[in-house]
Amino acid sequence: MNWRPAFSDIAHLGHVEVLTPSIAESLRFFTELVGLFEVGREGNSVFLRAWGEYQLFSLQLTESNTTGLGHVAFRAKDNETLAALVKNLESRGITGNWIAGGFGHGPAFRFRSPDGHFIEIYFETERYAAPPYLTTGFKNQPQRRGINGIGPRRLDHINLLSSDVKACRTFYQEFLGLRLTEQIIFDDGSEKGAWLSATNKSYDLALTLDHAGGHGRLHHVTYFVDSREDVLRAADILVEGGIKVETGPHKHNIGQTFFLYFFEPGGNRFELGSGGYLILDPEWKPIQWNEADRAKGQAWGLKTIESFHTYGMPPIEKP
Amino acid sequence: MNWRPAFSDIAHLGHVEVLTPSIAESLRFFTELVGLFEVGREGNSVFLRAWGEYQLFSLQLTESNTTGLGHVAFRAKDNETLAALVKNLESRGITGNWIAGGFGHGPAFRFRSPDGHFIEIYFETERYAAPPYLTTGFKNQPQRRGINGIGPRRLDHINLLSSDVKACRTFYQEFLGLRLTEQIIFDDGSEKGAWLSATNKSYDLALTLDHAGGHGRLHHVTYFVDSREDVLRAADILVEGGIKVETGPHKHNIGQTFFLYFFEPGGNRFELGSGGYLILDPEWKPIQWNEADRAKGQAWGLKTIESFHTYGMPPIEKP
Amino acid sequence: MNWRPAFSDIAHLGHVEVLTPSIAESLRFFTELVGLFEVGREGNSVFLRAWGEYQLFSLQLTESNTTGLGHVAFRAKDNETLAALVKNLESRGITGNWIAGGFGHGPAFRFRSPDGHFIEIYFETERYAAPPYLTTGFKNQPQRRGINGIGPRRLDHINLLSSDVKACRTFYQEFLGLRLTEQIIFDDGSEKGAWLSATNKSYDLALTLDHAGGHGRLHHVTYFVDSREDVLRAADILVEGGIKVETGPHKHNIGQTFFLYFFEPGGNRFELGSGGYLILDPEWKPIQWNEADRAKGQAWGLKTIESFHTYGMPPIEKP
Amino acid sequence: MNWRPAFSDIAHLGHVEVLTPSIAESLRFFTELVGLFEVGREGNSVFLRAWGEYQLFSLQLTESNTTGLGHVAFRAKDNETLAALVKNLESRGITGNWIAGGFGHGPAFRFRSPDGHFIEIYFETERYAAPPYLTTGFKNQPQRRGINGIGPRRLDHINLLSSDVKACRTFYQEFLGLRLTEQIIFDDGSEKGAWLSATNKSYDLALTLDHAGGHGRLHHVTYFVDSREDVLRAADILVEGGIKVETGPHKHNIGQTFFLYFFEPGGNRFELGSGGYLILDPEWKPIQWNEADRAKGQAWGLKTIESFHTYGMPPIEKP
Secondary structure: OOOOOOOOOEEEEEEEEEEEOOHHHHHHHHHHHHOOEEEEEEOOEEEEEOOOOOEOOOEEEEEOOOOEEEEEEEEEOOHHHHHHHHHHHHHOOOOEEEEOOEOOEOOEEEEEOOOOOEEEEEOOEOEOOOOHHHOOOOOOOOOOOOOEOOOOOEEEEEEEEEOOHHHHHHHHHHHHOOEEEEEEEOOOOOEEEEEEEOOOEOOOEEEEEOOOOOOOOEEEEEEEOOOHHHHHHHHHHHHHOOOOEEEEEEEOOHHHEEEEEEEOOOOOEEEEEEEOOEOOOOOOOOEEEOHHHHHOOOOOOOOOOOHHHHOOEOOOOOO | OOOOOOOOOEEEEEEEEEEEOOHHHHHHHHHHHHOOEEEEEEOOEEEEEOOOOOEOOOEEEEEOOOOEEEEEEEEEOOHHHHHHHHHHHHHOOOOEEEEOOEOOEOOEEEEEOOOOOEEEEEOOEOEOOOOHHHOOOOOOOOOOOOOEOOOOOEEEEEEEEEOOHHHHHHHHHHHHOOEEEEEEEOOOOOEEEEEEEOOOEOOOEEEEEOOOOOOOOEEEEEEEOOOHHHHHHHHHHHHHOOOOEEEEEEEOOHHHEEEEEEEOOOOOEEEEEEEOOEOOOOOOOOEEEOHHHHHOOOOOOOOOOOHHHHOOEOOOOOO | OOOOOOOOOEEEEEEEEEEEOOHHHHHHHHHHHOOOEEEEEEOOEEEEEOOOOOEOOOEEEEEOOOOEEEEEEEEEOOHHHHHHHHHHHHHOOOOEEEEOOEOOEOOEEEEEOOOOOEEEEEOOEOEOOOOHHHOOOOOOOOOOOOOEOOOOOEEEEEEEEEOOHHHHHHHHHHHHOOEEEEEEEOOOOOEEEEEEEOOOEOOOEEEEEOOOOOOOOEEEEEEEOOOHHHHHHHHHHHHHOOOOEEEEEEEOOHHHEEEEEEEOOOOOEEEEEEEOOEOOOOOOOOEEEOHHHHHOOOOOOOOOOOHHHHOOEOOOOOO | OOOOOOOOOEEEEEEEEEEEOOHHHHHHHHHHHHOOEEEEEEOOEEEEEOOOOOEOOOEEEEEOOOOEEEEEEEEEOOHHHHHHHHHHHHHOOOOEEEEOOEOOEOOEEEEEOOOOOEEEEEOOEOEOOOOHHHOOOOOOOOOOOOOEOOOOOEEEEEEEEEOOHHHHHHHHHHHHOOEEEEEEEOOOOOEEEEEEEOOOEOOOEEEEEOOOOOOOOEEEEEEEOOOHHHHHHHHHHHHHOOOOEEEEEEEOOHHHEEEEEEEOOOOOEEEEEEEOOEOOOOOOOOEEEOHHHHHOOOOOOOOOOOHHHHOOEOOOOOO
16 A cells, blocks of 8 residues: 555544643643643543644543553544555554544544554544633634643644654555655664654654664654744743753754753653644655764754653663 | 545645736846745746745746736646546536646646636646755755745745636636635625635635626735744835835734735735644535624734725726 | 933833723733733722733722723832922922822822823832742743733833823923934924833833823823734734724834734723834934825834724713 | 933943954855845955944954954943043043044044953944935834845844953943843852843843953854844754854843854854843842852753853964
8 A cells, every 4th residue: 555645544643642640730731831721531531632623632641650652543534544544454464443432533443553552543533612711703713722821723743752663654654644754864774763744744743763672652742833932932931830841942954843842740751843844745755864964963953962862751661 | 526535636836927017127026025036037937936845936927018817837646637637627628738848847738717717737847956055954945045035935825816706616626626625605695705725724726706807817926934923024125125015914814824915016916924724624614704704804803905806917907 | 430220210111000990801801811910909909010020010900980091100210310300390380299109119209291191200119029839930030921811021101192292292301301212293393293211112101192182091001022923922812802903913113113902891992012123322313203104004004093093091071 | 301311321332343364254144144234344344234223333344363352342322421431441540542433433442341352432423324225214223124134133232251250340330330230150159240231131241251261352242133033044044054053042041032152154153132121120139140040051941052161252372
């Protein structure tokens, strides 16, 4: 199943479940400082949305004894495509199971990526209906803009650590039809990172090498704000709110996005991003960054911070 | 031929040919104040590009005794799709002719829209190769960022005046596979405007009613700048450069884009835009704006300026 | 040779008392949408501050049966200057009275301007001490940045309607030592507006002609936000919050400030502003704008809105 | 009681002379990439201005066999103050000499600071008169906004390395009447940096410790751009133009300014800055940052780069 040039079988990244050992602090952080909206609770989970999202939610916080990824869900472009994707997975020996329907969406097929991350694909979804105090006259907007805290517009992408970047990105290309847009390949031919897209955005999924040799770990989840000024404003909000900024704000070479990384109170790395470029060319050739490129640091010279290579979620147990 | 949910048969808006009775002044304006780059001349035409575009050019300025649209070109997603599009057009009685290949692109099929605009569809294209003094270390960027003048990143969309908006937008939906994203429908059921997209952008083509009853006329061509600050900076550059701002900067309700309209020295209306939202939902339902919505003005209350409804290119001859 | 503490005899605009017939709605608006902080109540008044202000408060909202200015207060550069200012006022026949000390500040001399506005001048002031949940590690900032709503940094200026602009501005020049920086003078020699400064900012006080022939009326009060992006974000917040934007965002010719005007729920006009230029030249000559200049509209062509000339606070009773 | 023209005895930082061993490259850089305007040449010097400056020039580039400061000039608030300043300097044993008048300004008194930097103070100055192609309808602006390259509005401040920060800052307080606004004092009581102001800006002059034990050396010269977006845009322009960014963009704790440091082709460190806060309080107490504060890095955590402490102009000869 080759990538079909008018975009993938996946419409977009749907939502992310993140585990947190400090759910009360995480929840307070995401609602008060980040400005996400709580839309429901179920079991050990709380569901949150950003103001610009048409779906009910994008972030599921789940109480746990550790950090890391619960699962990541992609929305297929329609039910027929969903069925075809599942058939293809199963025909290639990838087993999974159908979940009857979760909070905010319909039937989902759940399976594990080559690196062990839990992946769900689904099509039927619940659209957000704003309560009266959050309705807006801007008819193309699902609800009133968030006015408290950072106020991101939407979930943007996820970065998954991978023990074998090449094998993993090939999997997402072949089984979800994602398009490879940029990659890091070192002089010895080893692939250190891959960026894939289901849309005109330059990436919706990033895969970066797990230097610690872990499996199924999370690198970060990113929310999008409308302007670089919003990222700068967020930096003040985070620092004054007692949240540790890991690195940034600065501009990525890859994707040209303006970034800010930090750790939410539970210990998971999140990013706020803005800017970047759209890919319009149906014949786009993946951009390759080499070892020398990476040695120069980010777009304006900021060196990649050490913890970026060493800290993943969940942590790897020392023997 | 219904719209197929994984995006259209068209990859994106390709380029626009604009007629000008003052080509020297227009050219100086677009290169010195707007900051486009000249990439070639042929016959009565000069070809220009914005720094972020992968194709050779996006604007063809053609000397003429009037203003208005020469033609607008869309890039099909591949050669098979191009052939299928042409076959479908011809099977429905829409005639056109193949052009062997123009400046910067391969074979194109040229035909007229229901309103008489000249349309071209093509697939093969020439990629821009930057001269040494314009190369960049940012590998995902076709050339060095423009540093003089306004410096837009890329062509964004075109707005064509139409004597029958509904008929025209149905044509673009059926024959180019564009997706209808927003529209203006008045209380009497008449359709005053339609916005269509070939990408995740909320529109690549707009159709608005020609109140003067003209045919084949242009409303405006829009270039995209990276930030709203860039639009504000552009407003100063235009005013100090002696260019008349028609309206803005302000925010559109439709598309949520931040806009600035002005007339280039030849008399054609251009827009600079930034912001807006991406459409990720494969089941997107067109947003409908009614008469009361429109009476409120733009997003923050600015009334639509009279000339917006009366001034089109070319002008209609008074009898 | 020690540093002399002030530019003019006035250090800066201190605070503004605004009357509102809807104090509950006004208060909710200023705290929830604007993001000012309530710091106290006394009598019919509530006191509010912006996060960047070293003084306790800058806005006093007072319940009333009308809109308009309660009083405006300027901080003198020291106690000796305050005494000298009062002596000069009294020696020239301007009577007033000492107020023992109000909420947040020490003794103030209260008098009426030539147009009847109540003015107070004071020196001793109460500095804001942030409660634990609003302290900040940014030592040069009085409290944590406001993260909810619009979040202005500080009070910027006030615009008072005047029945005789020339007489009034001369008064502020002669009795408070303010510097005239810009003015509007029509072809018949009549002065339509004057902008005066106590600082390097291009104005702290504006006087504009009361076309309705009122006395002692308010045109608007302005808060400063850090960026033009903040003004644009505010426009969304206001519109979605049901607040009428009167005009803007746009750029003033005078002062080069980026502006947005709206009416708070009580009916008083407020402005959010950003940008502008600093005056460093000790020999600055007032900039004169004439009738033709004004006919061109604001910096990018926006016409001055009719209500700008007709709506003042309090309204003038129709006979 | 007339307006007294200045804050301190100094109105503002006037201009800076910078030595460069590569004047052709430096000049090309400042005119083409930074977007300063050349206004004259004299001897080995070229004079440059930013578009928002009322004076003729702010930067004098002088060909030399080394880098570093030629001299820094401050404009006194009037001729009487200038005379008083000189008298005070001489009465305290500080000798200097009157220069009859230089390019763009009248008589200046030239002397050396305690650390050996050449300082000039002057009052009479030449105002810039724009040539026809650079005139503007914005009457409060000396010329048309620069539209090429980075386009800073004005010179902002200078940072001088000092072997004894306390002695030096006391000198500028006592002899030029500057106000101490912020300072770095380590746990052992040693003063590592001092920020002084002649205006409502939080600083016009910074003094930081010369760790290499040099004398009379330059740390950097800063130009101001209108927005943080302009700083980010500048970062791209510099990097793509082959200019090394030393550190940033990021936000200073001190002054709250958004910064970007780089080396011009001659080897001198320059900064682009925006934002910051105004000091309105006439009783402002200097903010003290201690060793622990500094260990936290800049506002959002960026560590101060090593070269910031080791690289000064001119370089110190190794014995």
